[in-house]
Amino acid sequence: MYIPLSPVFTRDCREGLQVIDEATSGLDPVVRDEVLDLFSEFTRAEDHAILMSSHIVSDLEKICDYIAFLHQGKLLLCEEKDALQEKYGILRCSKEQLEAFPPSAILGKKVTPYGVEAVAVRSAVPAGFSLGAVDIEQLFILMVKEAY
Numbered sequence: 001m002y003i004p005l006s007p008v009f010t011r012d013c014r015e016g017l018q019v020i021d022e023a024t025s026g027l028d029p030v031v032r033d034e035v036l037d038l039f040s041e042f043t044r045a046e047d048h049a050i051l052m053s054s055h056i057v058s059d060l061e062k063i064c065d066y067i068a069f070l071h072q073g074k075l076l077l078c079e080e081k082d083a084l085q086e087k088y089g090i091l092r093c094s095k096e097q098l099e100a101f102p103p104s105a106i107l108g109k110k111v112t113p114y115g116v117e118a119v120a121v122r123s124a125v126p127a128g129f130s131l132g133a134v135d136i137e138q139l140f141i142l143m144v145k146e147a148y
């Protein structure tokens with residue numbers, strides 16, 4: 001199936017790098033999935049790559065090998081997607097427990113009356129604390145949550 005996206009990206013494109021901005025924004029889920037399949041097919045060739053910006057983080061999780069996160073013009077992280085999920089985890093604890101952590105262990109947090117949810121560096125978490133899996137959207141939100 002051929003889905004025309006724009007003159008910049010077509011199924012027949014022969015350029016090795018495509019730069020795509022919000023390509024799936026406003027599409028229904030079925031068409032979005034088909035577009036992501038096209039992108040995946042394109043990048044199977046060793047000499048093809050896509051630089052994609054999107055606010056739909058689930059799309060990035062589906063097809064990206066590397067994730068870069070820009071916030072207010074500042075690059076907050078740029079790492080391999082799988083490495084992000086291995087490196088960071090979600091910590092749920094009390095505010096008092098969190099204060100015992102070195103600042104370098106916590107990437108971002110959200111404090112509520114019920115406790116703290118924080119993105120923590122797995123290797124810096126003391127024994128006795130368990131970390132849950134972090135998804136990329138959670139990571140992004142907690143990294144900037146304190147700014148608001």
